[in-house]
Amino acid sequence: MAELSERSGLPVPTIKYYLREGLIPPGDAVGATRARYGEAHLRRLRLVRALVDVAQLRLDVVRSVLDGIDNARTRHDAVGAAHMRLSRTDGEPASHESLRAVDEMLNRFGWTLAPDSANRTALARALDAIAGLGFPVGPDLLDAYANAMRGAAVVELNRVDLAEDRETAVEHAVIGTLLLEPVLLAVRRIAEVNVSRERTARERAAR
Amino acid sequence: MAELSERSGLPVPTIKYYLREGLIPPGDAVGATRARYGEAHLRRLRLVRALVDVAQLRLDVVRSVLDGIDNARTRHDAVGAAHMRLSRTDGEPASHESLRAVDEMLNRFGWTLAPDSANRTALARALDAIAGLGFPVGPDLLDAYANAMRGAAVVELNRVDLAEDRETAVEHAVIGTLLLEPVLLAVRRIAEVNVSRERTARERAAR
Numbered sequence: 001m002a003e004l005s006e007r008s009g010l011p012v013p014t015i016k017y018y019l020r021e022g023l024i025p026p027g028d029a030v031g032a033t034r035a036r037y038g039e040a041h042l043r044r045l046r047l048v049r050a051l052v053d054v055a056q057l058r059l060d061v062v063r064s065v066l067d068g069i070d071n072a073r074t075r076h077d078a079v080g081a082a083h084m085r086l087s088r089t090d091g092e093p094a095s096h097e098s099l100r101a102v103d104e105m106l107n108r109f110g111w112t113l114a115p116d117s118a119n120r121t122a123l124a125r126a127l128d129a130i131a132g133l134g135f136p137v138g139p140d141l142l143d144a145y146a147n148a149m150r151g152a153a154v155v156e157l158n159r160v161d162l163a164e165d166r167e168t169a170v171e172h173a174v175i176g177t178l179l180l181e182p183v184l185l186a187v188r189r190i191a192e193v194n195v196s197r198e199r200t201a202r203e204r205a206a207r
Numbered sequence: 208m209a210e211l212s213e214r215s216g217l218p219v220p221t222i223k224y225y226l227r228e229g230l231i232p233p234g235d236a237v238g239a240t241r242a243r244y245g246e247a248h249l250r251r252l253r254l255v256r257a258l259v260d261v262a263q264l265r266l267d268v269v270r271s272v273l274d275g276i277d278n279a280r281t282r283h284d285a286v287g288a289a290h291m292r293l294s295r296t297d298g299e300p301a302s303h304e305s306l307r308a309v310d311e312m313l314n315r316f317g318w319t320l321a322p323d324s325a326n327r328t329a330l331a332r333a334l335d336a337i338a339g340l341g342f343p344v345g346p347d348l349l350d351a352y353a354n355a356m357r358g359a360a361v362v363e364l365n366r367v368d369l370a371e372d373r374e375t376a377v378e379h380a381v382i383g384t385l386l387l388e389p390v391l392l393a394v395r396r397i398a399e400v401n402v403s404r405e406r407t408a409r410e411r412a413a414r
Contacts, residue, residue, distance in 0.1 A: 043340075050336045058265070105394075111401040119400070123393035129257045130386045133250075135366075135379060137390055144362035145391050148355035149398035155351035157403060159342075172342060177399070179337045181392055183344055184352050186330035187312075188391065189384070191356035193326070194318040196364060 001027075004037045008045045015045065023048050023063055047171065055178045069174050094124030101127060105142045109150070156180065208234075211244045215252045222252065230255050230270055254378065262385045276381055301331030308334060312349045316357070363387065 005012045018024050024044045027035030044066075051062045102123050106112060113120045127137050156176060212219045225231050231251045234242030251273075258269045309331050313319060320327045334344050363383060 046340055050340055053336065056265075106397070109401070111397060113397060113400065119393055119396045123390065123397065126386070126389040126393055129260065130382065130390065133253055133257055133378075133382055133386070135382050135386070137387070141359075141362050141366065141387075142390075142394065144359045145394040146398060148359045149391070149395040150402060152348075152351045152355045152395070153398045153402035155348050156399070157406060159348065171340075175337065175340055175342050177396070179333070179340070179342070180344070180348075181395075182333040183330065183337065183349075184356070184391075184395070185388055186326055186333055187349070187352040188356040188359070188388075189326045190313070190318060190320060190330065191353060191360045192363065192384070193320065194316070195357060195360035199364060 001035070001037065004041060004045065007042055008049070010045065010049065018045070018048055021059060021063065023059070023066060043171075047175070050175075050179055055182060057178075065174060065178070069171060092125070092128075094121050095128050098124035098127040098131070101137075101139070101142065105139065105146055108139075108143065109146050111146075152184070208242070208244065211248060211252065214249055215256070217252065217256065225252070225255055228266060228270065230266065230273065250378075254382070257382075257386055262389060264385075272381065272385070276378065299332070299335075301328050302335050305331035305334040305338070308344075308346070308349065312346065312353055315346075315350060316353050318353075359391070 001012060001015065005015055008015070015024070019026060024041055027037040027041065030036050048062060048066070051057045051065065052059070057065070099120070102120055130137055159172075159176065208219055208222065212222055215222070222231070226233060231248055234244040234248065237243050255269060255273070258264045258272065259266070264272070306327070309327055337344055366379075366383065
């Protein structure tokens with residue numbers, strides 16, 4: 001436990017808390033009060049920490065995602081499970097208008113989704129929320145995102161194929177889904193600031 | 208209060224909790240046990256709800272973002288404040304390697320950031336986290352994201368200029384920063400699934 005703390009950089013009480021919460025598997029018992037932890041524990045601990053710190057997930061969501069990894073048989077299943085658990089389908093259903101807007105975007109891009117896809121509902125609900133605040137997202141912006149993300153997905157997928165054993169591949173899929181999101185969002189904010197600045201400069205120059 | 212509950216669709220205890228936590232301003236007292244709530248309360252309530260439900264922010268982060276809105280004088284300030292508060296700069300500093308990778312990307316795109324930019328640190332830390340899990344992000348993927356987000360930012364910014372009074376403009380800026388993120392991420396997952404499926408089909412056909 002002391003070694004696990006040292007190698008992970010996490011305090012012992014935090015590790016004990018994660019153990020109690022079932023976020024990392026118990027160690028192999030060595031006598032009554034000692035347990036042995038291996039590389040798998042360290043790796044899982046780093047993943048939990050990254051999901052909490054970087055992806056800023058709540059602990060209940062982290063547990064749900066990890067259950068998804070542990071039960072997934074293939075990379076595709078793991079991605080599906082992660083999407084399912086991250087895109088909450090409980091609560092208010094999405095409006096017909098937003099679901100139709102999603103389907104129209106899918107059509108324009110020649111994309112399909114399972115009819116019960118969590119991603120379809122999640123996108124429609126995100127559109128509802130923003131429309132409810134008087135700031136509706138039109139097809140122009142949806143298409144801009146879809147175009148942008150199609151280009152990025154091609155590059156993302158080039159990375160995943162390098163993964164080898166099932167466990168690593170599944171872990172990579174979830175990391176790729178979740179931990180690349182903060183990277184993308186940080187890049188988006190940087191792009192926003194710069195595009196906004198460039199535009200202001202252009203408008204000033206035009207006057 | 209009953210009317211606020213009905214119009215917002217939120218239970219009275221939730222509204223009371225938000226009031227106690229300072230997430231919505233107190234109503235105008237009307238007698239000892241009654242208060243009056245107006246359109247501004249309803250609007251703020253919807254914003255809080257969207258930040259919790261859609262952006263999935265923790266309540267302490269929501270409060271911090273709302274403080275940013277309330278104290279911001281311009282749209283630009285509001286965006287800066289939102290970025291600052293959302294990109295936590297406490298905790299571990301970013302590695303020099305990742306900070307250099309960010310700066311090199313900025314150079315390739317002709318972009319600049321303030322030296323103490325929260326976004327620069329946030330991106331570098333996100334890169335560190337993913338590298339720590341054995342899944343480093345190279346310049347190819349960073350550039351793919353930057354290209355994708357530059358294109359999207361141009362379309363996003365076309366919307367913001369439509370905003371009029373200061374308060375609406377500031378609110379729109381924060382909504383645009385925060386509530387478009389779930390839209391973008393849902394579109395990303397949909398793109399991932401479809402690009403992955405297209406690629407698998409192409410590989411099968413090539414065999």
